[in-house]
Amino acid sequence: MENKKIEQAYQNTFSGLTMYYRDCELSEDLVTRYKVDQIIQERGFTDISNQAEGLAKNVRFAIASNSASNLGEINPDVAKYGFHLIPSGAYFKVLDIYKIEHKTQIMLMHFNEAYLEIFNSTKSNIEDKIVLVGRKSLDTKIVMQPHSILNNEEWTARTADPIGMSKTGTFFL
Incomplete structure (x- = not known):
């Protein structure tokens, strides 16, 4: 694989990363299906928040992205x-x-x-740094109280499903 394409992928993926969160209640069977370095695809929209405190659910998806759209700017009711x-x-x-x-x-x-081909076959030290940031964040937040607005019925219904798999545990990719 040519270095220029890898460099472009890293620049376009890692530049301006922000952490987003999605908490949900998943069975241990679903949780154990995820594996480190696995590539997954979500067929539906992925609803996430830039806010996180303690966990009221048993799973937190911490997502590093530089291209999530802020819907609060479009609809003030969801800000x-x-x-x-x-x-x-x-x-x-x-x-x-x-x-x-x-x-x-x-x-x-x-x-x-x-x-897809690049991230399926390479690993960057930047990925390791993201992991460290994520772990430190959870270590800090795990002792906090859950954010009340992110545990209301409307939000928890939007974020109840696993990412990249059906409710029965079949991966989309």
């Missing part, structure tokens, strides 16, 4: 959620699965489909 959206058909790489007691954080990196 309270820190609501961001990743379009349907998005690709993610599982960077880490981090457990603290009965809580699990699944760290995902969002990337463009054009770089």
Whole structure:
């Protein structure tokens, strides 16, 4: 693989990364299906928040992305959620699965489909740094109270499903 294409993929993926979050309640069977370095695709839209405190659910998806759309700018009614959206058909790489007691954080990196081959066959030290940031974040937030607005009925219904797989555990990719 040519270095110029790898460099372009890294520049376009890692530049301006922001952390987003999605908490949900998943069975241990679904959680254990995720594997580090696995590439997954979400067929639906990925609803996420730029806000995170303690976990009220057993799983937190921590997603590093530089291309999530801020829906609060479009619809002020959803700004309270820190609501961001990743379009349907998005690709993610599982960077880490981090457990603290009965809580699990699944760290995902969002990337463009054009770089599928690259992220399927390479690993960057930047990915390792993202993992460290994610773990430190969870270590800090796990002792906090859950954010009340992100645990209301409307938001938890939007974010109840796993990312990249059906409710029954079949991966889309």
